[in-house]
Amino acid sequence: MNNFDWSQFTWGQLVNPEFYIKLGGLYLVLFIIFAETGLFAGFFLPGDSLLFLSGIYSKELIQEFVSIDSDFLNVFLLSSLVATAGIIGNEIGYWFGKKSGPYLFQKKDTFLFKKKYLFQAKEFYDKHGGMAIILARFLPILRTFAPIIAGIVQMSKGKYFLYNVIGSVAWSFSLIFAGHYLNHFFLKEFNFDLKQHIEMIVLIMVLVTTAPVLYKIFFKKETNKGEMNLND
Template identity: 30%
Template sequence: MAEWVQNLMDSMGYLGILLLMIVENVFPPIPSELIMPSAGFAASRGDMNIFLVILMGVLGSVLGTLPLYYLGRAFGEKRLIEWADKYGKWLTLSGKDIRRADDWFDKHGTKAVLFGRLVPGIRSLLSLPAGMSEMPLPKFLIYSTIGSAMWASLLAGAGYLLGENYDRVEQYVGPTSRIILGLVIVGAIWWFVRRKREQAA
């Protein structure tokens, strides 16, 4: 995949970075941990400008958050509560749980969006709850932009400094993202089992 990403950026330049980062947020299997360090390496060779690389990375990342944000907004909290009350018992999920989660996101959503952009594995998924909780679009865009700028700068900077060894970034970050995603899944299973036990008691 690294060679394909590099070839796309070589042929399309900054537009390639923009498109790859949009797609990365909608289809996470194309990782930003590969895209941005590769672009940073291209900048270190003098083929691109590092600041434009970061700018295109941030712009693509923010644009890529919008489809899932609007999907969450269209589905909405009310529909989700109705669905949970009707079918959620199979998942030990109720409308009350949805309201509680929504209240949590109302309180901590800005921090979740800001720092969640720095967490591989869940960074693209945060747009759904942001949309469902009806986080105002300007606020969502501001915090997404700040978080995405930090992430893109970190990855592109690492690729710039590592040069031909830019792929080491993905080697280190890739396993970390899998660990984080695994912890999220384990947490969800733990919550599921605990709810089942509470219902059985």
């Protein structure tokens, strides 16, 4: 697309998914999805909100790849391309975990790498098993490290690939279709254009996707403390 006006750039836009859509269009979107799921340093990149907004911009994004008149096929093709990027990214993460994962548990924290995220992902994976690969797709940070953990624990390639495909397809299709058709619904029923309220969308997506993680970190911790005090 490359419709971004650099004269309006602010550092805060780095967390705004619309910035990436207008800056690099379809190919940057695909790279970000690959990086977030395949490179452990990509955990800070937007994922859920980027897919939701990509659904809103599906026609403009797909026109960079192929010209299709069908609205449904535009969304379907975009979802398929994103799912493929996610599958490839997760396979890279799995390979990385299998080859060098044990080293990460000994690695010291850096600006881009925090060991606590790795342990959180391992705990999540141990609890949910193979389903963690699917569930982690919908949780920021965890979706970056879950493939690495699968490689570390030597999950079978065939089993991992199956969960990888299911998770990638469910994640990309649900969020992209939701973004596209919810925008149509609000425009038709309420004359409310979601494109004009990007900040609100990003905030809602962040709250929805991070709420389970925050609950697990804070409320569960408080519950455990309470149980310990009762036992004392």
